Amino acid sequence: MDALIKNTTITYREAIKQAIREAMQKDEKVFLMGEDVGRYGGAFAVSKGLLQEFGPDRIMDVPLSESGFVGAGIGAALKGMRPIVEIMTVNFGLLAMDQVVNNAATLLHMSGGQLNVPLVIRISCGIGRQLAAQHSHSWEPLYAHIPGLKVLSAGTHEDARHMLQPALNSPDPVIIFEYTFLLNAEGEVSEDAGMVDITKAKVRRQGKDISIITYGAGVYKALEAATVLAAEGIDAEVVDLRVLRPLDNETVFDSVRKTHRALLVEEAWGAVNVSSEVCARIMENIFYELDAPVMRLGGQEVPIPYPKHLENASVPQKEDIINAIKKIMLHD
Amino acid sequence: MIEFTMPSLGADMEAGTLMEWLVKPGDHVKRGDIIATVDTQKGLIDIEVFDTGIVNALLIKVNEKVPVGTKMALIATDKEAPVPIQKQPPGVERRIRATPLAKKMAADKGIDLSTIKGTGEGGAITHVDVEKVISGKIPPEVHEEEEKTGAAENIRMAVAAAMSKSNREIPHYYLDVKVDMSKALAWLTEANKQRTVKLRLLPVVLLVKAVAKALKEVPDLNGYWENGLSEKQEINIGFVVSLRKGGVMIPAIHDADKKNVDELMTSLNDIIPRARAMKLRSSELSESTFTISSLGEGNADTVYGVIYPPQVALAGFGSITEQPWAESGMLDVRPVMNITLSADHRATDGATGSRFLMIVKKFLENPELLVQ
Numbered sequence: 001m002d003a004l005i006k007n008t009t010i011t012y013r014e015a016i017k018q019a020i021r022e023a024m025q026k027d028e029k030v031f032l033m034g035e036d037v038g039r040y041g042g043a044f045a046v047s048k049g050l051l052q053e054f055g056p057d058r059i060m061d062v063p064l065s066e067s068g069f070v071g072a073g074i075g076a077a078l079k080g081m082r083p084i085v086e087i088m089t090v091n092f093g094l095l096a097m098d099q100v101v102n103n104a105a106t107l108l109h110m111s112g113g114q115l116n117v118p119l120v121i122r123i124s125c126g127i128g129r130q131l132a133a134q135h136s137h138s139w140e141p142l143y144a145h146i147p148g149l150k151v152l153s154a155g156t157h158e159d160a161r162h163m164l165q166p167a168l169n170s171p172d173p174v175i176i177f178e179y180t181f182l183l184n185a186e187g188e189v190s191e192d193a194g195m196v197d198i199t200k201a202k203v204r205r206q207g208k209d210i211s212i213i214t215y216g217a218g219v220y221k222a223l224e225a226a227t228v229l230a231a232e233g234i235d236a237e238v239v240d241l242r243v244l245r246p247l248d249n250e251t252v253f254d255s256v257r258k259t260h261r262a263l264l265v266e267e268a269w270g271a272v273n274v275s276s277e278v279c280a281r282i283m284e285n286i287f288y289e290l291d292a293p294v295m296r297l298g299g300q301e302v303p304i305p306y307p308k309h310l311e312n313a314s315v316p317q318k319e320d321i322i323n324a325i326k327k328i329m330l331h332d
Numbered sequence: 333m334i335e336f337t338m339p340s341l342g343a344d345m346e347a348g349t350l351m352e353w354l355v356k357p358g359d360h361v362k363r364g365d366i367i368a369t370v371d372t373q374k375g376l377i378d379i380e381v382f383d384t385g386i387v388n389a390l391l392i393k394v395n396e397k398v399p400v401g402t403k404m405a406l407i408a409t410d411k412e413a414p415v416p417i418q419k420q421p422p423g424v425e426r427r428i429r430a431t432p433l434a435k436k437m438a439a440d441k442g443i444d445l446s447t448i449k450g451t452g453e454g455g456a457i458t459h460v461d462v463e464k465v466i467s468g469k470i471p472p473e474v475h476e477e478e479e480k481t482g483a484a485e486n487i488r489m490a491v492a493a494a495m496s497k498s499n500r501e502i503p504h505y506y507l508d509v510k511v512d513m514s515k516a517l518a519w520l521t522e523a524n525k526q527r528t529v530k531l532r533l534l535p536v537v538l539l540v541k542a543v544a545k546a547l548k549e550v551p552d553l554n555g556y557w558e559n560g561l562s563e564k565q566e567i568n569i570g571f572v573v574s575l576r577k578g579g580v581m582i583p584a585i586h587d588a589d590k591k592n593v594d595e596l597m598t599s600l601n602d603i604i605p606r607a608r609a610m611k612l613r614s615s616e617l618s619e620s621t622f623t624i625s626s627l628g629e630g631n632a633d634t635v636y637g638v639i640y641p642p643q644v645a646l647a648g649f650g651s652i653t654e655q656p657w658a659e660s661g662m663l664d665v666r667p668v669m670n671i672t673l674s675a676d677h678r679a680t681d682g683a684t685g686s687r688f689l690m691i692v693k694k695f696l697e698n699p700e701l702l703v704q
Contacts, residue, residue, distance in 0.1 A: 260431075260433050260459060287432050288432045288433060288435075288436040289432070289433055290431060290432045290433055291431040291432075291433045291434065291452070291458050291459045291460075292431060292452070292453070292458070328453075331452070331453040331454075
């Protein structure tokens, strides 16, 4: 990570804060609600100082009731506001799942197209901070399963900074996953990059030998692995899916058409995850482009352990990616 | 350690292509076991082993074409401690491992994947392997099958090679004799009354039996010319089977002199259909010591055969026809067969050949002698 995330620009935390601040400055219909986002400055200090700048009507602390405040966000969105609802961590998100699935994702359908829900839900998630089994989750696949949602994953500083505005512009509910283990990490963000295209996956590194297809916590690990592999003569391409629903088939297919090999990497438990779906789509659509079986690296199917070495062992690491690619490329 | 080599399945055979190993290192084999199938001009031949022991190593890969005499396998005799077994490819998997992309590219370009050596995982053919062939960096292995234009033509070429060699090298002499077959046919009719339809004897079995017995008395004609005549102990009668699409196969009836007529009939019933299907064992193709060419009913009266080298003689039997027959000053009509002998004048002279023919004639005219 050290090689890629330079200590020059800003932290991931700061990138998120800048995105929120900019959106609120641009549009007074945008407001932030969530547990401890106001006076406490956010459980992870993402919204520190925003209460002072925008006042309690727009930086809104809420009771500890995920179902309640997500429902309130949906209501506000229905009435024309542009709420940003922060769910402190993804494990608490389960308590709001009914609101997300049965209201946010479904009302457009139930109303015969009359009711859009322009809601953005930001969820902190991920593994790697020794928060143990109940607070270390990669549940992007649970949300990516639900029609009616747009599900985004901010695996880079760039996306953390520039993904919020296009999400707010969407007329329909958008879930953005943010990664707590990245909060303190610094990375480069180009201010003039403009809005992220939240319909497309992003090729983070060009390569010709194999496509590493990943998202979220896997992106920087894949890029580091690709750097190591490049020194050994293997030219890996890194595709950041970024949009987990609806999946951007073409960027993935174009990459595999070029490299003819794919390794799918994510931290979510291995069975029935996003990689499962990507793998199936590759098989269904571009089978005859393949020069090796599509391989997956996913999380170990265990409650995530507390001890650091076991936590590390439970999700794919840079070395695992390197080894898997050598196996595919060199059969050793 | 015994070396198992690519056998010669006739004078015309120069090389064979291993199609399948039926044993693997560590397997126990005994004399007569079929251990491989080899593709030759005479079709897929089951190759037998001549020794008893434990297969130590397989030296030839599937689809490899090697000349006659090439070491194919090492066999440890029972006395020898088997050398640690090397890991060998099983050699039985015929499915081609290729990636989807490689298959598609090969199909698009009309390239036969079986001609490409795979460098991918587990020997799978990858798109890079196909690309190398397309770009001409690696020529595809010329595959024997591609050159072949059909089994019939291969047989034709094999016959041509053997017969050219024979005509070039062997100074033939020819003798013939007429034989009254009336007693033989009567004997057969009588014998068949006691047999079921399935076990019924055909005239040809008497010819084989008569020749085998005559060769016991004239051993000079039962052998090979290899810088001199070498007589053979076993009397293995090669029986010419003509193939429906042209060409002939000459499977051997082993130890024909030791078999009775029923056993000979069983042998003929076994090898003729297998010869037509080109499914013979190596010993049946390589071990005959004398050849019989029998035209059968409704065909030409006389056949003067060309000797199959390195053998030194061939007996030809025309079809049985009714002919005027003078005997004891009387004229009669008898079923008559013309029997010929083609013999190698380097090995024997006319007197020997004549003696042989007269003995055959004696047996056929006195069939009770045949079954003694």
